[in-house]
Amino acid sequence: MIDTSAPHAEHGTLEDRLLGGLDDEQREVATTLQGPVCVLAGAGTGKTRAITHRIAYGVHSGVYSPQSVLAVTFTARAAAEMRSRLRDLGVGGVQARTFHAAALRQLQYFWPQAVGGTLPALLEHKAQAIAESARRLRLTVDRAAIRDLASEIEWAKVSMLTPSTYLEGASGRGEPGGLQPPVVARLFEAYEDVKVDRNLIDFEDVLLITVGILQEDAKVAATVREQYRHFVVDEYQDVSPLQQRLLELWLGGREELCVVGDASQTIYSFTGATSAHLLEFGKHHPGASIIRLVRDYRSSPQVVRLANQLLGSRRSGGPAADARWAQPLTLLAQRPDGPEPEFAECSDDESEAAAVARRIAALIAAGTQAKDIAVLFRTNGQSEAFEQALSAAGIGYQLRGGERFFNRREVRDGLLQLRGAARAEADDGVPVGQRVRDVLSSLGYSEQAPTGSGATRERWESLAALVALADELSAARGEGFGLTEFVAELQERATSQHAPAVQGITLASLHAAKGLEWDAVFLVGLSEGLVPISFADTPVTIDEERRLLYVGITRAREFLHLSWSLSRTPGGRAHRRPSRFLDGLRPGGATSSHTGGAARKRRELKGPTTCRVCGTILSTGAERKVGRCSTCPPSYEESTFEALRAWRLEQAKASDVPAFVVFTDATLTAIAEAKPVSLAELSQVAGVGRAKLERYGEAVLELLRDS
Structure with a gap:
């Protein structure tokens, strides 16, 4: 670890002061001062250290003028952290900003000469404007729908879509706010009209208008390019098409660009972010220096091993998903050994929260500071149970995303x-x-x-x-x-809003935890339907959920606790299953229990998760029963399937029940394709439980033997 006070030291060469504490790969980043440069940096590998020392080394060695460097990242907090580190390294004159902040500053400066008049006011929240747009169209929308529509409009604009091109570009995105796409397009248009009527622009307009000015005004573009000659972009896997276009206009065809990112931490695709620009950097910039940072200084070997296993256990999701899945970097742990990750199965959400609170109290009693502990969950709605459990245990906490x-x-x-x-x-x-x-x-x-x-x-x-x-x-x-x-x-x-660390347990969503780290991390609610979330129903979205859990795991420096519950409420039916992502990660598949007795026996998640024909992840219950996706041809004999259907109809009439009560079509298809020859084999077919096996098993086997 480099001593950040070293650049102020009176002794030692420039290399000693700025490069002495870097590893070989970080040093390569810091000394490769001419672009294009692409840094593939895994979690905890010191990417911010590498790029800030690169900037400082470039300035102190005379290669860069501090005023000619623009470092861009994605959150105000990350930009403030970068500015702080650069000041510590003696190069406080370097600009470190978010895309929006950098664009807004340029827009405020150039608006009078490029457009004329006064820059419209900035609309910080879309809710009221969207509500008014809905009223103009006589649409009824509630608060939740307004939030969804605001997100959809933001996605459309950073994807460089307009109301007239929205329908074509938004194909397959469902019905935001419960509205069909043509209605969303009309609302989008009305929203733009509301802003014009009120003389307002939103955050996406800041980027769009800046892009427009740079494209159309050669004098303004030349001025910006004369000012900024060297660019560094952090978290490059999160750039949207609009941000990429702005970056290209800033560069103006030049190659003095250093990008840093990790495709395995792409978790904001729903906002328009795409890792394609990172993955295809070498293609668009031939001859670029590609440097990989894989030495993990953040996490213990045990945490690193689990993170690597999570990404390595991913199965093929079919050609389209595989094309978007980047080969993950294999992290190499640099810290001493720590405890093995803990896995805990609880009876219900309340028991899980209480167990986590007890474990946290034990960590604090053993010397871990509260500010170095976090509880991370998939959705903000999960926080309440943990807030109550921590309060009952007398443990202070802060809810990230709450009051600033x-x-x-x-x-x-x-x-x-x-x-x-x-x-x-x-x-x-x-x-x-x-x-x-x-x-x-x-x-x-x-x-x-x-x-x-x-x-x-x-x-x-x-x-x-x-x-x-x-x-x-x-x-x-x-x-x-x-x-x-x-x-x-x-x-x-x-x-x-670059807040210092506050004493108290951090409660945060997995998305809000990106870029942060703690000594001890509790990943909670790891059950199917939450991780992956229920609406992740395609191979591509399932992959993103896997990356999200990877981000959660890699937030932990030393202690990692993963838990889930079998039911939502005490005494409720234990219908939940552990997340599929935990398969193969738990030692021997065993679980521990906080229910007060021996570990509860449960039926492990079984049945194929990928199509046996094309390898695509199966997203519906019917597909999982059959073992193949709906687009792949069946492998059964038609006569066998029809014989099973005729037998089912007879059984249904005899019992005076609908046919699907005997066996569903999906289960009949699975039986016909599997052609089991014993009761044991038949019991492995999805949809054939113990009761149906006892009632219909021998008859089904006899029919299969005769067909």
Whole structure:
């Protein structure tokens, strides 16, 4: 690990100070200063370290001017983190922004000369505009539908679709908000009209208009290209077609581009993101340097092994899905051994949450800090049970995606007090951390945390996070970093919502956990229907769900706990099954139980998951029963199938029940194709349970022998 204070050291060569702590592959990234460069960086391999040291080495060696470098990433938090690291490396003049922030800055500057007049106001939330659009069309939509329609419009715009081209481009996307595609197209058009009437633009318009100006105004394009000569794009697997087009216009045909990404962490396809640009970088940039970072410095060998196994156990999903599945990087663990991942099966959601809370309490008692523990789930609706269990156990938590850190009253008050103290600051040699402690003590900060949980504890944790940040930045920045500089850093972080770590368990969705890491991670609710989610019904979407679980696993540094429950409510029917992704990952397929007794015996998930003919993942119950997809031809003899149908009809009439009650068509097809010769073989056919085996088994076998 590199000492980020090293660039400020007075001794040592430039190479020693900027490259000495990098591994061979990271050093190759940092010293390959001329593009095009593609860095394939696995989870925890130090990609941010590599690219920030590349920028710093390029600036300090005179190859780059800091003002000519634009580093682009996807979240304000990631951009703020990059700026902080670059300042630590002595290159604070480099611009690190999100695509939207960089485009908005250019649009604000060039709008008067390229378009004229005042830039329209920015529409930060689409809900009201979409609701008004629906009213204009006399459509009834609820809040959930409005959210879905907002997401669909965002997807359409970053996919560079217009209301007139939406129908063609949105083929196969279902019915967002319960509306048929032609109606969505009309709503999309009405939404654009509402914005024009109100003189508003949305975030996607920022990119679209900037692209339009750069395409049509050669003078503006030349000015931008003269300003920025070197580009770095982080999380390149997440670029949308619109963002890629903007990047191409910034470059203007030049090759001074370094992209960094990992196709195995592509989890935002539903927003229009695509890993195709990363995977095809060498094709579009012949002669590009391709560098792979595979040494994992984040996670223990046990966690890394599980992550590799998860991706390696993926089966073919058919030609179309296979073409979109990138060969994953095999991570090589660099940390010492840790505990084996834990797997736990619970009777219901309440039992699972209580068991997780008890395990967390044990970790905290053993010395793990609460801020270094996370509970991750597939949907935000799963959080309530864990919030209640943690509260009952007296364990503080923060819900990621809840109230923003810098919006909390105690944080706002703290910033106000620190700003006033900075104006009156005297150079008395008192460390920044101590000055911050002194100022915040009037708001309730103390060295010892208050006992228990509740509002008092939450207030203290917010103030303690500011103190910890002051200590951290003071150590990294060294001499010259005073209270004034700390307040400036806080103001910038407040703008980008780059919050410091707060004491308390983190509760977050798997999507919200991207880019973060903890010492201990609890992956919960890992049952079919949640992971993968029920609406992931194609091989491509199933693959994305696998990648999402991979992201969750690789958030853990040392301790990893995976759990699921058999029923939703206490005493409910145990109809749930563990996620198919856990098949082959659990040691011996065994599970542990938190139900108070021996491990519950359960029938393992069985039956083929891929078509035995073409290898496509089977997405419906009927297909799984038969063992092949609906588009592949059947392999049974027609006479056998018809004999089974005739026998079923006789049985149904004799029992006065519908024919499907005896056996469904899918089960008859599976029997005809399998042609079992014993009761044991017949029992393996999906849809033939114990009762039906006892009632119809001998008759079916006799019929098959005679046919």
